[in-house]
Amino acid sequence: MTLRPDLAVIAAHVAPGSRVLDIGCGDGALMAALESASGCDARGMELDGELVERCVARGLSVVQGDANIDLANYPDKAFDYAILSQTLQTATRPDRMLDELLRVGRRAFVSFPNFAHWRTRAALMFGGRMPVTRALPVSWYETQNIHHVTIEDFRDLARAKGATIERAWFFSGEKQIGAPAANWRAEFAVFELSR
Amino acid sequence: MGGGLPQVARPMNLAAPASPVYRIPHPLPLDCGQALEGCEIAYQTYGALAPDAANAVLVCHALTGDQYLASPHPITGKPGWWERMVGPGKPIDTNRHFVICANVIGSCMGSSGPASLAPDGRPYAMRFPVITIRDMVRGIIALLEGLGIARLHAVVGGSMGGMQALSLAANWPERASRVLVIASTARHSAQNIAFHEVGRQAIMADPAWAEGDYYAAEAKPDNGLAVARMAAHITYLSEAGLTAKFGRRLQDREAKGFGFDAEFQVESYLRYQGSGFTRRFDANSYLYITRAMDYFDIAEEHGGKLADAFAGTQARFCIVSFDTDWLYPTAESRHIVHALNAAGAKVSFVELSAPHGHDSFLLEHHQLDRVVKGFLE
Numbered sequence: 231m232t233l234r235p236d237l238a239v240i241a242a243h244v245a246p247g248s249r250v251l252d253i254g255c256g257d258g259a260l261m262a263a264l265e266s267a268s269g270c271d272a273r274g275m276e277l278d279g280e281l282v283e284r285c286v287a288r289g290l291s292v293v294q295g296d297a298n299i300d301l302a303n304y305p306d307k308a309f310d311y312a313i314l315s316q317t318l319q320t321a322t323r324p325d326r327m328l329d330e331l332l333r334v335g336r337r338a339f340v341s342f343p344n345f346a347h348w349r350t351r352a353a354l355m356f357g358g359r360m361p362v363t364r365a366l367p368v369s370w371y372e373t374q375n376i377h378h379v380t381i382e383d384f385r386d387l388a389r390a391k392g393a394t395i396e397r398a399w400f401f402s403g404e405k406q407i408g409a410p411a412a413n414w415r416a417e418f419a420v421f422e423l424s425r
Numbered sequence: 426m427g428g429g430l431p432q433v434a435r436p437m438n439l440a441a442p443a444s445p446v447y448r449i450p451h452p453l454p455l456d457c458g459q460a461l462e463g464c465e466i467a468y469q470t471y472g473a474l475a476p477d478a479a480n481a482v483l484v485c486h487a488l489t490g491d492q493y494l495a496s497p498h499p500i501t502g503k504p505g506w507w508e509r510m511v512g513p514g515k516p517i518d519t520n521r522h523f524v525i526c527a528n529v530i531g532s533c534m535g536s537s538g539p540a541s542l543a544p545d546g547r548p549y550a551m552r553f554p555v556i557t558i559r560d561m562v563r564g565i566i567a568l569l570e571g572l573g574i575a576r577l578h579a580v581v582g583g584s585m586g587g588m589q590a591l592s593l594a595a596n597w598p599e600r601a602s603r604v605l606v607i608a609s610t611a612r613h614s615a616q617n618i619a620f621h622e623v624g625r626q627a628i629m630a631d632p633a634w635a636e637g638d639y640y641a642a643e644a645k646p647d648n649g650l651a652v653a654r655m656a657a658h659i660t661y662l663s664e665a666g667l668t669a670k671f672g673r674r675l676q677d678r679e680a681k682g683f684g685f686d687a688e689f690q691v692e693s694y695l696r697y698q699g700s701g702f703t704r705r706f707d708a709n710s711y712l713y714i715t716r717a718m719d720y721f722d723i724a725e726e727h728g729g730k731l732a733d734a735f736a737g738t739q740a741r742f743c744i745v746s747f748d749t750d751w752l753y754p755t756a757e758s759r760h761i762v763h764a765l766n767a768a769g770a771k772v773s774f775v776e777l778s779a780p781h782g783h784d785s786f787l788l789e790h791h792q793l794d795r796v797v798k799g800f801l802e
Contacts, residue, residue: 283799286795294775305769
């Protein structure tokens with residue numbers, strides 16, 4: 231099974247044998263890859279009960295829960311990595327969630343769609359309406375993305391939280407691209423953080 | 426009850442010897458400080474034990490359940506209480522697993538309980554020691570030793586069965602690789618205790634209870650036991666479920682009768698449940714088992730912190746709750762999950778949607794089937 235590009239990059243950079251918490255783990259694709267290919271001890275959290283059921287049915291340890299609330303119940307540094315893929319922009323308070331990620335994990339991977347991608351900018355600039363693009367395909371009134379964020383916003387937030395950006399990866403569609411002008415060119419980004 | 430219960434004939438020998446019975450070859454130590462001599466455990470097994478004895482699944486039964494998990498009940502003739510879950514090709518697959526279900530001590534289907542004979546040849550009645558959930562599990566562990574099973578592939582239980590599964594995981598962590606807890610709790614709440622007390626008082630207020638010494642008498646405290654069951658049965662259902670099933674519909678009549686017969690269908694249903702229950706259950710057992718559940722608080726057993734009860738556990742856990750269960754609501758399951766997370770245990774948790782309240786775990790539920798099957802694989 232092919233992983234989504236942000237998940238593939240995370241899977242490739244988690245140290246083998248690590249303890250990992252995948253927040254918003256969906257159907258468990260990344261967890262399954264981490265357990266089978268890297269010998270990781272992976273745990274997941276997912277809001278949607280049907281997805282949790284699919285995870286449990288494939289033998290994964292996944293807890294149905296709301297990351298906005300339930301992360302608070304994990305001890306400090308319980309995991310080598312806390313992973314938040316395509317979920318930060320849906321958080322009630324992304325700043326607090328980032329704090330929680332860096333509290334429960336020694337390191338964190340965060341991926342999110344970049345609201346400053348040129349397509350998004352163009353849609354807003356010339357269309358005058360909330361962008362509906364390949365990376366952000368859902369209309370403003372039904373999207374779960376309540377806190378749109380750009381790559382530069384995220385760098386600012388990481389700095390404000392005293393987090394170190396260890397590595398970053400940028401993507402246009404399925405294709406990985408270089409760092410220069412990423413805030414214009416990248417549809418989504420993956421950051422590895424520590425604190 | 427005003428004598429409104431239909432009288433149902435019942436076999437007098439509640440401990441019908443339809444199950445194999447294991448006699449524990451040593452006194453069974455109990456939490457109350459006493460030990461039970463010659464303790465017997467009645468049980469049923471399904472499937473075949475693998476040569477390495479690694480395919481055993483223990484299913485623990487609920488308050489009024491018994492060992493007839495997937496085979497007909499000898500008194501009622503009804504199918505086993507979890508036959509839809511346990512059997513060849515079913516989620517708990519007896520083609521793969523050796524499934525064990527034991528009647529808990531304190532109960533009345535062949536295991537030692539208040540109706541059993543004490544060493545003096547008379548029924549224990551209220552001389553039976555007060556037992557705990559952990560004592561029930563002690564008895565079952567002794568049975569497992571007798572069967573040559575050092576480690577279970579899984580322990581599974583709903584409601585009070587889930588309490589036993591948790592107790593086994595906390596007190597005998599090396600005994601099970603997987604722990605599946607459905608619609609259960611790590612402690613009895615004030616509300617849980619309150620409902621049980623209503624039931625116990627109903628039994629003890631029945632003159633036929635006679636301080637528990639009724640085994641040789643003509644009359645049994647059936648009215649009290651039936652009321653206890655009626656009150657408890659309400660807690661196993663949901664308001665929406667009751668409304669859907671009965672609404673305000675009248676039973677066998679067109680108009681209200683301005684009397685106190687079972688005029689509403691829901692009344693008739695509860696009376697039927699209550700009287701049917703007295704055919705197969707002993708009133709004193711009901712007292713002892715509800716008391717054991719009320720004493721249940723795993724955190725208290727482990728210094729007050731639930732996470733400490735599971736410190737260092739290597740078992741995988743799966744906790745399941747139902748959204749309409751108000752007896753052991755989802756919050757209780759989350760409480761267990763948080764403790765397991767804090768202990769670093771491998772835990773899954775899912776809240777399933779079902780209209781039937783606490784009893785949902787016994788009823789048709791495809792998602793539950795998939796979770797159980799997936800977790801046991």
